[in-house]
Amino acid sequence: MTALVEFQRITCQDTNDSASDEPYLLYNGQLLMPEQGDVDPGDNRTIDVIKTLQGEARVDLWDADGGFPFDDHDFLASVTISESEVGQGQRIRQMKGNGAAYTLFYKVHPFPSA
Template sequence: MAAEVKFVRLQCLETEDNGADELYLHYNGAHLAGIQDVETGGTWQLDLVKRLDGEAFVSLFDEDDIDEDDFLGEIVISESEMNQGLRQQEFNQDDALYVLFYRVRPFEED
């Protein structure tokens, strides 16, 4: 059965550096969302839906003007999470801590 991921929000518990992080998300290596400024304690409301075939890799980055962008982590979302309600996983690389909230549900054709 085909599935889709409904991205709900990304919550910041700790930024990568002082001040706001300039965040963007990748879904299976392609741009998903961002750039969005988020500070510690802040939330990025996503409201995005992507098709899910088997499993998908979601990566979080902090854009840097001076050097390479900071990799803040990667999670795997699987079809096996379908119909399990609101799910959450953490991005915790490079001294940052973010929690992604999402749902996996049956794919709906428009």
């Protein structure tokens, strides 16, 4: 069985950086949402990407840090998405870690039959 994940948006409640964050998302280790600039608490960023899902998939949230002197990017949180979420409508998942808090919005659809 295969499903489709419709990634809608992410909202920020708390940042990892003392100033704005530069969040990005990975889906099973591949880029899902490229780095976003100037994200502050209360901000939304549209994702608007559809991915196929087989069994389970992992979404990782990172904050990009490119400043001198060579501060590494910060891992913030991850969630696992499962095919069992098909048909559950709007999914709202908290992604909290490393001082930051974000919310991920998505829907899991059945794969269209031929």
